Amino acid sequence: MLRLITLRIALGVLTLWLVSVLVFVGTQVLPGDTATAILGPSATPDRLAALRKLLHLDDSVVAQYWHWLSSLVQGDLGTSASAGVPLSEILSSRVQNSGVLMLASGLIAVPVGLGLGVWAAIRRDRLADHLTSGSSLVLAALPEFVIGMALVLLFATTVFQWLPAVSLLGPGQAIWSKPQAAVLPVAALALAVIPYITRIMRGSMIEVLQSDYVQTARLKGLPERTVILRHSVPNALVPAIQVTALQLAWLAGGVVVIEYLFSFPGVGGLLVDSVTGREITIVQDVSLLIAAVYVTLNVLADVLCILITPKVRTGIS
Amino acid sequence: MSFAGTADDVALAPIEAVHARRQWLETLRSAARLRRTRLGLLMVGGLVVLAVVGPLLAPHSPSAFVGPGLTSPSKVALLGTDSLGRDVLSRFLHGGRTVISLALLATILGVGVGAAVGMFAAYARGLVDGILMRTSDVLLAFPQIVLVLLLVTGAGTHLWLIVVTVALGHAPRTARVIRAAAMEIVERDFIKAAEVMGESRWRIVFGGIMPMVTSPLLVEFGLRMVYSIALVTAVSFLGFGLQPPTADWGLMINENRLGIIQQPWSVVMPVLAIGLLTVGTNLITDGVARAAIGLDRRRSA
Amino acid sequence: MSANPDRADAPVVDIRGLRVDLPDAGFDVVDEVSLRVWPGEVLGLVGESGCGKTTVGLALLGHCRRGAEITAGEVLVDGRDIAGANDAELLALRGRVVAYIPQDPPTALNPALRIATQVREVLDAHLGDWTAEQRDERLREVLREVHLPSDDAFLRRYPHQLSGGQQQRVTIAMAFACRPKVIVCDEPTTGLDVITQERVLETVRELCRRHRVAAVYVSHDLAVVSSLADRVAVMYAGRVVESSSRDELFANPRHPYTRGLLRAVPDLDGARSPVGIPGHAPLPGARTEGCFFGPRCQLCSDECRREFPAVTVVGPGHEVRCHHAHQALPGEAARVPQPAQALGELVIEAQGLSASYGGNQVLHGVDLGVLAHECVALVGESGSGKTTLARCIAGLHPDYEGRLLLGGTELAPRARRRTTDERRRIQYIFQNPYASLHPRHTVGRSLAAPLRLFFGLKGSACARRVAELLERVSLSRAAAESFPEELSGGERQRVAVARALAAEPAVLVCDEITSALDVSVQAAVLELLADLQQQMGLSVLFITHNLALIRTIADRVAVMSEGRIVEVRPTQAVLEAPEAAYTRELLEHTPRLDPQPSAVAAVLGPDPVDPVRAEPQ
DSSP, X not given: OHHHHHHHHHHHHHHHHHHHHHHHIIXXXXXXXXXHHHHOTTOOHHHHHHHHHHTTTTSOHHHHXXXXXXXXXXXXXXXXXXXXXXXXXXXHHHHHHHHHHHHHHHHHHHHHHHXXXXXXXXXXXXXXXHHHHHHHHHHHHSOHHHHHHHHIIIIISSSOOOSOSSOOOOTTOOGGGSTHHHHHHHHHHHHHHHHHHHHHHHHHHHHHHTSHHHHHHHHTTOXXXXXXXXXXXHHHXXXXXXXXXXXXXXXXXXXXXXXXXXXXXXXXHHHHHHHHHTOHHHHHHHXXXXXXXXXXXXXXXXXXXXXXXXXXXXOOO | OOOHHHHTTOOOOOOSOOOOTTHHHHHHHHHTTSHHHHHHHHHHHHHHHHHHHXXXXXXXXXXXXXXXXXXXXXXXXXXXXXXXXXXXXXXXXXXXXXXXXXXXXXXHHHHHHHHHHHHHHHHHOHHHHHHHHHHHHHHXXXXXXXXXXXXHHHHOOOHXXXXXXXXXXXXXXXXXXXXXXXXXXXXXXXXXXHXXXXXXXXXXXXXXXXXXXXXXXXXXXXXXXXXXXXXXXXXXXXXXXXXXXSOOHHHHHHHHGXXXXXXXXXXXXXXXXXXXXXXXXXXXXXXXXXXXXXXXHHHHO | OOOOTTOOSOOSEEEEEEEEEETTTTEEEEEEXXXXXXXXXXXXXXXXXXXXXXXXXXXXXXXXXXXXXXXXEEEEETTEESTTOOHHHHHHHBTTXXXXXXXXXXXXXXXXXOHHHHHHHHHHHHOTTSXXXXXXXXXXXXXXXXXXXXXXXXXXXXXXXXXXXXXHHHHHHHHHTTOOSEEEEESTTTTSOHHHHHHHHHHHHHHHHHTTOEEEEXXXXXXXXXXXXXXXXXXXXXXXXXXXXXXXXXXXXXXXXXXXXXXXXXXXXXXXXXXXXXXXXXXXGGOOSSOTTGGGOXXXXXXXXXXXXXXXXXXXXXXXXXXXXXXXXXXXXXXXXOOOOOOOSEEEEEEEEEEEETTEEEEEXXXXXXXXXXXXXXXXXXXXXXXXXXXXXXXXXXXEEEXXXXXXXXXXXXXXXXXXHHHHHEEEEOSOHHHHSOTTSOHHHHHHHXXXXXXXXXXXXXXXXXXXXXXXXXXXXXXXXXXXXXXXXXXXXXXXXXXXXXXXXXXXXXXXXXXXXXXXXXXXXXXXXXXXXXXXXXXXXXXXXXXXXXXXXXXXXXEEETTEEEEEEEHHHHXXXXXXXXXXXXXXXXXXSSOOOOHHHHHHOSOTTOHHHHSOO
């Protein structure tokens, strides 16, 4: 079992390294002079040269990559090209804010999604199931910014005016100084994720409910509670965990659009601003961070699956 | 109905012999009999017609200034004006073409490449499979929107780039799904039988495996289309897609969202259109998925 | 069916006019089923796939598959009607009064729960008034009864840590844990090798006797039923067509279906050749008017086409649903074995073949050859390596050491590396005809592939040849237009045979080609293969786990065990005077149809607790 887990983690690290290469190549090697792109066509040659030096643009691509990665590993995130401040300062509060956003959406979405899935499966083909399936079909289709915009229209502007439409948090402000600012972004993210978790859990649960071992459990005269809670849900969770992790990882991408929409001061909003402002180092760091979250969550899901599957855990006897 | 050991009295629902020469046609035909598919077709069809003929019906040019900014509906501008004083209705009628065509192109490209990669990986197994799948792992490590932003940073905002990057995000995901479906097919005896006879790899993949994965492929196409629409509009919404003064639904939301209290129409209309388009596409997809399951069930009986 | 005059006490199972419907599909799965079982008695419920026997078995537990429901009749178990019971009553009955032994233990046991939990929860659910110690005591007792270890280490195991036989014993322990009055056994030994099967059957039998439990044993295997059951009910297309005591049924079958079935069962002792029943059983929605067996019956008359026959009592406790129960079946001309052809040179030969599968070595230096015009049967239990050997020959398992010679030239291990002519001369027929034909290709297209690849045939020449091939395997030309799903299992396997013949091969490798088919169909496919082999002078390597099949078809037999060939000799010699200890063991444990005093009865002696059985039937 340990070997399997180690292997999975090693694979994750390898993926992450390849991701860093892609991040670097994707942003830096494509045509166009980066310094000109940042400073604009009217910049003086002196300023361009200074910026190139600051960003190590005159080194070879490999050297640049090495410089970026090695300082990153040592905790040096680099410097903002336009503001001239260390990125760690800009990033820390934003990472926290986005983290809270993701965590809160995840904490709501996972139990609700799994619970609805189990419920719909038990009530298969009845009204509860049709309602759940129907609404998850609609919600799953809607882009997150459409959900967000609809929430704004409903709860912040035209219909009701209960909650702020934009976060109105200063760049360095932490989310807990104004928690109501997070309500709509969290709701939008959770609503975008729940239908996927519900659907996989429902499907997985239905499959388990039709399995021979659940039939055996029923024919043993076990109470329905035991059949569901002991025999069905644990087995149905295994496939659902993978998809749930994927959805939580998706949140890392979802925050980009949602934070922009609500002017929420997190990494996602920062990424959009940096793409606009061609702050290449920030784009690289943030993309890598998001990818790291993504890969980590997937590795965690696989490890969890290994741990809860007796057949894998105990090895082949 | 096989050996007594496996399937006594099976789910007994056979009867009408289903002719299977064109499995995908059969699936679509039976999907079209479902209410949800029809509803979806109605929604998508309506919006496609709107996107195609909309520009002909628009009362104004999408970039003409017809009055002051953010005015309420009037006789001149039936849905009012946007933040720059342009006619909301005209911009709305012009704004659908790009969304639908970019999304469709990206889906065809992404699903096509992904499906081919998935089938070949499943059939080749071993090293080729390993390399293809590790490559897809790297692409899969990014949420699709981040992948698009990353490449936009490097290469600037171009429409072709949006199509390619959205497709690039789709391909590994489609490859996974199709590979998983094909893996099970590849192990079946009829593929082995073709191998023993010395059938060419090409024929095995496209003549043997592909007809068996048409259902997941159709469903995958629908799903990817839903995500393509979401991504293309999201990229525009973030300001990296079509550039002003072009009319585009995503861009319209971005341009007018701060004036939402004075003039909701310029946001409501595109939000509604994008929502209907994605929900409609998803309804069709769900109908196809159900039809496919239904056909499979009847077959296995 | 009607009361048996021999029985003084009340039956513990009394099914009266049971009907199970599929309301959505609009037809019944089973109807007019009436059966009785007395305490301590084993009723064998026999039939081919799709006949509804499992549906009846599950109805005894008040359970129906999804989409099906009990729509008429009573199912009295220990005096209580289980068909009309509410949910709470069902919970109390299931596992306590009537218990279930499932078909396939690897899927019937929950993979995520320990053995102890799965047995223990039955006790917890039904013996709530017992103390924890008492339940623990019973848990260990019942495990000992099924001859499993009852120590803590064993109790902590998960299902995947047990062998197939042990898994089945766990399910038996679960069923007997609360000392039920009735158990329903749903083909519990399918998939086990013959030796394990016999031991498991022995255990079931022993427990039924000891606790005076009535058993309904659902099976497709007449030989197993004949060794286990006291009475037998035969089902066809959702109806019980004949029922009687075991001895009476096997000695004096009255329904043409029962008679056909008995003739179709291959006989190890060689008194006769198996004869198939033409056609195949109808699907529930496609049954004919009148007697459902009519279309396959030699005695079918106008009366049979008009109405389904009512129950006729033909003897004490012997009931038949046939209009012609007293009429003799026209004697089938016994197939005269044709004089053996002169054997030729070695066609295919394996020399010192060793191969691994999934990290385990499954073949250990196997030497085996097949001569021209010869049929060699390769016999062994599952896991003995026989299929691996076949796949090596076919070029599907290239990971081997040693040599394979085709007509004296060495073959490349991988099919792709072999020449077209080599590929043509070796043809491999797969076990499962449901998997070996492409479901989206017409039969014609499947048959055209070898013609195109090996002979470059196209267009009308190809179509003509396809038609010839179909006729060769007794299918109509029209079959070329159909898809596999429109054919029955036997028809599909004929198509697979035709595809192999299309290549005009020198050697045919048949890998368990009848094991996925019903008995009545299996016999017909065997006949076809034997005819083709003799008429076309083919060499055949016939792989099977079923020793009873080989007498009909094989010139020589190779017996395989754990990757080694333990004996290769002429068929007659192996069957009558086996040399290897393993062969003797296999022969001994292979269930025979003729009810003889079974090994079990000999071991246990007459049972003192069941006076009923001691009386003459």
